[in-house]
Amino acid sequence: MAQRLDYLKETPSQTAGPYVHIGLAPGAAGFDIYAQELGWDIAGPHAAGERIRVEGLVTDGTGSPVKDVLIEVWQANAAGHYAHPEDPGETEDGFRGWGRVITDFDTGEWGFDTVKPGAVMGRGGRRMAPHLNLWIVARGINIGLNTRLYFDDEADANAADPVLGLIEWENRRDTLIARREIRDGAPVYRFDIRLQGADETVFFDI
Amino acid sequence: MKTPAEYYQRDRQWHAPALTPEYKTSVSRAPSFPLLSLEQSASEITGPSFRNDDINPGDNDLLHNYATAGASAIGERIILHGRVLDENARPVPHVLVEIWQANAGGRYRHRKDGYLAPIDPNFGGCGRTLTDDQGHYVFHTVKPGAYPWRNWVNSWRPAHVHFSVFGTSFSQRLITQCYFEGDPLIARCPIVQTLKDPAAVDQLTAALDMNATIPLDSIAYRFDIVLRGRRATYFENRPEGG
Numbered sequence: 001m002a003q004r005l006d007y008l009k010e011t012p013s014q015t016a017g018p019y020v021h022i023g024l025a026p027g028a029a030g031f032d033i034y035a036q037e038l039g040w041d042i043a044g045p046h047a048a049g050e051r052i053r054v055e056g057l058v059t060d061g062t063g064s065p066v067k068d069v070l071i072e073v074w075q076a077n078a079a080g081h082y083a084h085p086e087d088p089g090e091t092e093d094g095f096r097g098w099g100r101v102i103t104d105f106d107t108g109e110w111g112f113d114t115v116k117p118g119a120v121m122g123r124g125g126r127r128m129a130p131h132l133n134l135w136i137v138a139r140g141i142n143i144g145l146n147t148r149l150y151f152d153d154e155a156d157a158n159a160a161d162p163v164l165g166l167i168e169w170e171n172r173r174d175t176l177i178a179r180r181e182i183r184d185g186a187p188v189y190r191f192d193i194r195l196q197g198a199d200e201t202v203f204f205d206i
Numbered sequence: 207m208k209t210p211a212e213y214y215q216r217d218r219q220w221h222a223p224a225l226t227p228e229y230k231t232s233v234s235r236a237p238s239f240p241l242l243s244l245e246q247s248a249s250e251i252t253g254p255s256f257r258n259d260d261i262n263p264g265d266n267d268l269l270h271n272y273a274t275a276g277a278s279a280i281g282e283r284i285i286l287h288g289r290v291l292d293e294n295a296r297p298v299p300h301v302l303v304e305i306w307q308a309n310a311g312g313r314y315r316h317r318k319d320g321y322l323a324p325i326d327p328n329f330g331g332c333g334r335t336l337t338d339d340q341g342h343y344v345f346h347t348v349k350p351g352a353y354p355w356r357n358w359v360n361s362w363r364p365a366h367v368h369f370s371v372f373g374t375s376f377s378q379r380l381i382t383q384c385y386f387e388g389d390p391l392i393a394r395c396p397i398v399q400t401l402k403d404p405a406a407v408d409q410l411t412a413a414l415d416m417n418a419t420i421p422l423d424s425i426a427y428r429f430d431i432v433l434r435g436r437r438a439t440y441f442e443n444r445p446e447g448g
Contacts, residue, residue, distance in 0.1 A: 012406040014383040023306025023332045030317040061234040084252035098254030122247045140231030142222040205241035206250045
């Protein structure tokens with residue numbers, strides 16, 4: 001026998017279940033309890049950069065929309081800095097870089113407003129293309145799914161991105177690229193997430 | 207640029223796999239391709255932080271945070287408390303812990319819950335708090351009831367409280383469920399049994415904590431939460447957190 005390592009085990013994940021909204025978005029569940037719900041304002045009023053909207057739909061292995069999803073987003077500001085003490089850069093007053101949205105109960109559509117992030121310094125000094133980090137939980141999902149949203153108008157940066165480059169199946173890289181359109185003069189990125197099946201979105205173990 | 211200290215790899219054999227057919231909803235919602243493992247970058251080792259002014263002091267008191275003045279929720283009054291630690295057994299201070307649960311009869315205050323057990327007019331079912339300097343958190347609530355759900359025709363969830371926990375990085379983000387010691391439904395639940403190792407189920411089972419009860423007021427359960435730990439820096443050229 002060897003000495004025992006005294007690490008603890010991580011608390012096991014469990015599904016967020018069908019009523020995740022009660023805890024994390026009670027207004028959507030149908031009641032008003034907190035003075036302020038968290039996660040609805042990602043960038044704040046002072047953030048530099050282009051204001052964008054991101055929208056999408058999560059579909060399951062049958063192609064049906066998933067209408068009870070909660071998505072959290074974590075992103076850098078337009079200068080590529082995270083609002084975190086270990087990031088050496090500055091972020092604007094009020095910029096959290098974190099958001100939380102739920103899907104519409106009837107349609108499954110979700111969306112949020114933010115600013116387009118800048119490139120972030122990655123490992124070994126390699127610059128990562130602008131991206132949003134997404135975390136997806138729902139009934140039927142035992143452990144939250146991590147993915148990244150990249151932007152289709154950043155083709156050169158995406159081609160050099162070290163994480164996209166890790167995806168050996170080149171046909172799957174496209175599942176992480178959001179499509180830009182202009183609606184009423186404002187930029188909207190469409191990002192549909194397919195949990196399973198044809199064009200299944202790439203998910204990461206981070 | 208130096209590589210920042212990374213978090214320990216998540217043990218995906220300790221956690222449930224994505225596809226767990228006895229929990230039927232997972233079948234169409236589990237990715238069929240394996241996850242792509244990433245070496246961590248700034249995107250993964252950073253994450254949101256929360257401050258005292260994000261929440262109100264009474265947000266952790268579910269007995270009263272949705273009750274009319276002078277009233278409180280109906281049910282078994284409990285203190286649900288514990289610590290948030292990392293895998294190195296170090297406390298995780300000042301992080302957001304959010305919970306949600308059904309009422310004492312197993313009914314959720316949610317427009318999609320049609321179970322015939324009644325709503326408690328004085329119970330919302332959600333709470334939140336920040337851990338203190340030593341990683342402690344505490345909630346005052348009622349013990350939730352079991353409730354039926356459409357998996358098999360006679361499936362009942364054990365009494366449980368959903369927990370959402372932030373650490374200091376997005377890679378530590380965790381949602382889980384807390385069960386209660388001695389509940390005979392734990393062993394029969396296909397969601398619990400997505401975990402293969404009985405020790406993992408034990409880790410989700412809060413212990414009756416008589417020492418933390420308030421005599422003639424509330425009984426107590428203890429539920430400690432462990433988030434991913436971070437590599438020591440013996441082999442790195444950068445001090446922890448520096």
